Each structure stands twice: as C-alpha cells, then as structure tokens.
Amino acid sequence: MTDQTTDTETKSAEKAGLVSRFFKETELDTRLLGMIGALALIWTGFHFYGAIFNGFGAFLTPRNLWNLSVQTASIGIMATGMVLVIITRNIDLSVGSVLGFCAIVMGVVQVYILPQYLGLGHPMIWVIAVVVGVICGAFIGAFHGFLIAYGSIPAFIVTLGGLLVWRGAAFLVARGETISPVDPTFALMGGGPYGAIGATGSWIVGILGCAAVLGMIALGRRNRRVFHIEQRPVWAETFLAIVGCGAVIGAVLLVNAYPWPRGIVKRYAEQEGITVPETGLFISHGFAIPVLILIGVAIFMTILMSRTRFGRYVYAIGGNPEAAALAGINTRMMTVKIFALMGALTGLSAVVASARLGSATNALGTLDELYVIAAAVIGGTSLSGGVGTIYGAVLGALVMQSLQTGMVLIGFDAAIQQIVVGSVLVLAVYLDILYRRNSK
C-alpha cells in the first residue's frame, strides 16, 4: 500500500514539472517566497530609484539596512501577537495606546520612583522597569480579553474604547510631560551603537543560528525515520541547509559591515584610553539588541504556535469556534490568554520604543495599531480567522517599514507616503485573496 502511494505521488510530481517538484520536495511555502520576492523588489526598487534620480542609492547600504532592522523591531514584536488575535477572529485596536501607557508607566517607575529607593543608575532599575511594563501590558490585555470573552462585547468595540482610554490614561499619569532621560542600561534595548552586540557577539549569534538550522533539519529527518514518513530527498535538505545558513551568515556580515560613526568612536576611545589611528577605528555595530529581542520573540511565538497545545487551540478556535468548544477547549479562557499575551508583547514593544527614543511620551505608539494590523495582514493572516504565521507577520512588518524608510530616503513627502502605504495594504490583501483562490 505504501509503495503504491509513493509511485502515484512520484508520477504526479513528474507530470507537474521541475519547478513544482522543487517546491514539493523542499516543502517550501510559496507564499513565503512571494513575500521575500516582494521585499527584494521593494529594496532594489528604492535603491535604483535613488541611484538614478538622486545620484545616490542609499537603500542597499549596511547603514540603512541596519537602521531598518531596528525600526522594524517595535512593530514586529507586536505583530507576532496580533497574529493570534486575528486568527481567533478578533482584532486589537488598542495596541498603540497601550504601548504609550506602558511606556509612561515604565518612565515614571525608572525616573521618578526607583531612583528614590535604589539610587540613580542602580543595575536593577532597568530590570524592574521592563518587568513592570510587560506585566502592565499583560494586565490591560487580560482585562480587554475578559470583557470580550465573558462580557460578550465585540473585540472591535472593547479595543476601540481601549484606544481612547489608554491614550488618555497615559496623559493623566504624567500630566502630559515627557519623561527623560531613561535609565542608561534600559536605553540599550532601543539600539544605537552601544545597544548592539558588536562583531564577535554577532558571529556567536550567527553560529548558533546556523547550528539551529542544521539541528532542525537533522531532527526532522529523525522524526520522519521514527514514524516511517517518507524522507525529503538529500538534495532538497542540502539546499535548505545552504540557504538557511547562507541567510544567517549574510545577515552577520551585513550588520558587521556597518561601523560606529566617527564621533562615537572618538568618545569611546577617550573613555577607554585607546589611541585612534589616522585611518580611523572600525568598530562594527553587529546585531542591535531590539532586533535580537524581535528574533527571540519570533522564535518563542513560533514554537508556541506550532509545538504547543496552546497554539493548536488558537488555530482550532479560528477554524471553528464551536468545534473547539465541543472538543473541550475553554474558548473564553483562551481569549483572555491571547489578549494578555498581546498586551505583554505590547509592553515589551514599549520598552524598545521608549528606549530608542530615550524618553517616554504619552504620544508614543500613535497609529501603531494600524501598522501592526497591516503587518499581520500583509504577512498572510486572514481576517476571517484560522490562518496566519508568525514569520509572515515579521516579514509583513519588514515590508511596511521598508516602504516607509524607502520613501523617506528618496524624499517623498508625508502625504505621498500615506497614500502609498494605504494602497499597498489593500493591494497586498487583494493579491493574497487571488493567491488563495488559485491554490484551492
């Protein structure tokens, strides 16, 4: 019986031609490739537009791409949570305001409260501030989730209310003041020359990344052997290994190719007592800390969604809420947990955003909810529920940020930027609908 299936499958694969056989054997998501293709198009498009019309292609430079990665972090972290919310057929319009509120709370904690008791610059200040911010977000999210699940109020209404309430609350907490400067260690989580891990650290991350790619392929083969599932051909595995490790190493080379600016090098050299040679000192940025936070969150969320019961239930509720309830899943409690997780991620995102700014303002995160939802949706999360991936949302955030950065670089004004971003959102969703229709 097994032989028979193998035969028919190979035959149909041959019939479908080399290209589709390639996708079948590598089990690559064609949607993912489409997004990477779109991203490549945006990046080269902006670069060459700049090169031709402005005389300088600024997009595909280590400096711009490094900055792009930092700018993506805040939206990307929240987008991974928004995926869960949208999969379960809800929406969260309040994340931008909750981000602002958490940032203000963290600002008050680390600038006004903690230094009184611990002394200025105490090493625990940033830890406590981050924990307070994340817990604050989680509680707000859980409260929203509770109203949605147990009060049966539509998520749209609860979070629309939240959008106004938490922005107002953020203003009240600090009476509209900007709170600065944040704790110096806290500020590292926003990136910048000091908020990056340098060349050596980046290589360590890169090697760990490559080891993870190879380990996952080996583990996959082992699982398939144990349970007698047909193995992927060796050439397909090799291809995936090379592409995976190549991407990781490429990213390391890229972030290491971006040196610290001269002024910072000079100050750093003075502090450390190093003499700067005539040619200047090349100190690499390496991966920025907010980017590492985003990567960590994305890995955590991917494992959560694909390897745990929690993730399975999220998809089940999105696919058929009634069936999920009949299967014994507490769908209401799940809603509370999902919104609490969204809130916690918003709190973490507030850490990155306020650290990057170096201060906390009550306007922080304004309109972020729209970019977060757009990132999730561009990344293939279906608003009708049940479908969506974490990596898609992160890529979606990168697409959104690339568009904005690119338009700033080539000198489009704000009005045109808004028109383009809005149009791209609608176009992306339309293309996605066409894709799904054809793949059925």
Add this chain to the structure above:
Amino acid sequence: MTDRKGTPLVELKDIAISFGGIRAVDHVSLDLYPGEVVGLLGHNGAGKSTLIKILSGAYQKDSGEIRINGEPAQINSPIDARHYNIETIYQTLALADNLDAASNLFLGRELTNALGFVDDAKMESETAKIMARLNPNFKKLKEPVSALSGGQRQSVAIARAVYFNAKILIMDEPTAALGVHETAMVADLIQELKKQGLGIFLISHDTREMMDLCDRVAVMKNGKLVGSERVEDVTEDDILSMIILGKNPKAAA
C-alpha cells in the same frame, strides 16, 4: 440479541431543558445497554439533538438525572463526558477546517512528548493507523480537512470517536452526507462496535436505515418521548405514525 438485563450503560431520567421558555426536552427518560444500538427519531426540532447534547456535555440539563453504569454522573462539559468514555459524532462533524486530520482527531487531547510539546509525527502515524482500518482510501493526512470530501471528513469525525476507546457512542446523522458505499461502511462499523460491547445512540431521519441498524427505536415529538420500541415489535408504518402523529399505536391498542 442484546441482553437487556443487568445494569444499563446509560440511564437518562426525567431530563428537561428549556431555551427561553420553549421546552426543548420535556421530562424524557431513556436507557441504553452495552452492545445495544438505540435509534432516536423525530421531526426537526423534536429535541433529539438537544437530548443527546446534554449527554455529551454540550448543554447543561435544567433537571433530571444521568446515570452511567448505575452511578449518578455529573456531566457539565464535553470534558466530563469524556471521563465517562462518551464520544460524540456531531451532525456538523465539529471539525476545525483549517487543521489536518491528525490535529482534528486529537483536538483537545493532543499527544505530547517529554518536553510537553505536541508530537505531530506520532499523532500523524496514529491517525494513519486508524484511518487504514476505517477508510483505507484515505490518503490526505497532511491537508486541512476543508480539502477533503464529505465522506472523508465524516471518517475523520468517526475516527476521533472510535480512537479513544469509547464505551458510549453518540452518532448524530452519521450518514447524512455520505454516498451508498460510505453508508455501508458506517453500517459495518456500527455492527463491529456493537460486538465490542459499545452502547450506541444513533440519530437519523431515515426510518428504513434505522430499522436495519438499531435494536430499539425511540421517537420524540415536541420535546416529549412518544415511545421506545424494539424494532422487531413494530413496523415502519408504526414508527412513521409515531413521528407524525406523536402517538404510540401499540400503547393505543
């Protein structure tokens, strides 16, 4: 023939439930013995599905008592029902369309490895095993169930109920969406499970089919039990008049 002596597997006593003033199930009593197939018949809205959902934990009864193996049972949720080895195949199949067969089969009861992560490979191979038994033509293990035909979806729903060693099986219109061949398959399966000593509640509109598959038929109308009769003792016409007129011809006679 089923031995109807001893302790019944299930006793439903005086079960009642109302939805906004409408008595969907009005003081119904019914029992089920091991190795017995009891058919529930009646018009749409007669209360069959509602009665069965009380047993499967989807609804909570307003009053009455459920006994399993003679012991009073508290069934307040689908999880409670599972503790009593009650499995249900719903009319709607209750499948999450976006998940594959294995994820649906183990929904709410995922197999996990030592680290507490879901063990997809193991669930897939277990699914392949049971599907090979139930529906040998079933090959689309990795596709979301929305890509499956009506019969294939039905076999996923049946596999889910059978896999976990049910003692009491509830089947709500199990053959409504099936072709001739698949219907015969379900009939064979019912006979096999009956031999293993399971008690089965079967809901259907097809009186002919019920006469073939069941040991007893119970007819409901407007939330009330009209009567329950052994299939040997009644004709198809008797059953039809019970369904339509709500009168038990034997009791009247």
